[in-house]
Amino acid sequence: MTSTKNISLRNKLHTIIYEADTPMGKLFDIILLILIVVSVIFVMLESVKGFPEYIYDWLYYGEWVITIFFTFEYIARIVTVKKPSTYIFSFYGIIDLLSTIPLYLSFILAGTNVLLAVRALRLLRVFRILKIARYIGESNKLSKALKDSRPKILIFLFAVLIISIIAGTVMYLVEGEESGFVSIPVSVYWCIVTLTTVGFGDIAPVTPFGQFIAALIMIMGYGIIAVPTGIVSAEYTKAINDDNQDDPSYVHVNSQSCGNCNAETHRDDAEFCHKCGFELHPE
Structure with missing residues (x-):
């Protein structure tokens, strides 16, 4: 029973994190995009000279809060996919990783936090919200x-x-x-x-x-x-x-994402993944 509950929870989380066709999924993606924009603005402001010192402190703390959120999000994306490697080595997986680790690397290499601007690439996820996939x-x-x-x-x-x-x-x-x-x-x-x-x-x-x-x-x-x-x-x-x-x-x-191979752009009436045959929304 516990195993079934875990699978059901993982499927629900996968729907929220990877898809934009549900209200929760769309809300999650919108929050994610807002945080990405805010993070990029923070990095840009940190490069501007002349602000009071406390402003830079708040920018630094704010960046850490966003980085921790993105860290949990990255881990959640891995654990909600049956084959994590399909996400880890995908385009978005690599971008997500590169946009998360610079602040951690700043403890070892000074100045690497500016690489957080790569998070702007994650704004490509807006296509999922706008359902650009329909024009594929x-x-x-x-x-x-x-x-x-x-x-x-x-x-x-x-x-x-x-x-x-x-x-x-x-x-x-x-x-x-x-x-x-x-x-x-x-x-x-x-x-x-x-x-x-x-x-x-x-x-x-x-x-x-x-x-x-x-x-x-x-x-x-x-x-x-x-x-x-x-x-x-x-x-x-x-x-x-x-x-x-x-x-x-x-x-x-639509934006349905396979929980097994992470393939996207499935037909609206599809019940199984067009790539691996995995059931798209198992109970």
């Missing part, structure tokens, strides 16, 4: 469009590199070392900076012909920026047109 089908289409666009974009970048080498060589011959174009690599660097419309201004042509070439490169840069966007947009449109309503990407998914 759209993200799959975008991913497919980017993958299909890769050959065209690589050819395009190769063409841009050739243009940069040719234009850079011409500018080296036209301007010379007196204008800062001391070598062909430096001239190619200037061409890339100009072509991408960044324009650092560390090197600039001074001759009329060099300025004319620079103007052509700048105008060309505006056209070049639009090409990758057009390629990806065309592939994305194609991906949408090729899809139909029977495609799995249209099936609604």
Whole structure:
């Protein structure tokens, strides 16, 4: 009976900690996000000089309170999963660990507490609360469009590199070392900076012909920026047109997390994990 109660308690804790589809789970995630934001603000304020000494003391104590909370949260995430390694070595597991240990390390290595700013990465959990997982089908289409666009974009970048080498060589011959174009690599660097419309201004042509070439490169840069966007947009449109309503990407998914393998993005009507077959909400 005790074992059954422990399993039931672990399942309830797992639902609260890992999922955002229940009121308690959503409340837990909101509290967690607030503490993360507060913690990051504390770390930022500690780096500001000029506050009274007692302010820094309160920031330090407050950071310890939050760190202790995150420590218990990290342990709870481990014990509520049947296979702890699936969480420990996951993206969020590693981020959670890295955002918890710096303050403890500060006893050994001075200054490591500033690494607590890595907690900002944990704000990615907000996607669970906002149910962004429901739009995973759209993200799959975008991913497919980017993958299909890769050959065209690589050819395009190769063409841009050739243009940069040719234009850079011409500018080296036209301007010379007196204008800062001391070598062909430096001239190619200037061409890339100009072509991408960044324009650092560390090197600039001074001759009329060099300025004319620079103007052509700048105008060309505006056209070049639009090409990758057009390629990806065309592939994305194609991906949408090729899809139909029977495609799995249209099936609604939620934030249910498997208590065995920690897999997420399950269908709303799913009773078992799509990865390991474990029952999602065992009694």
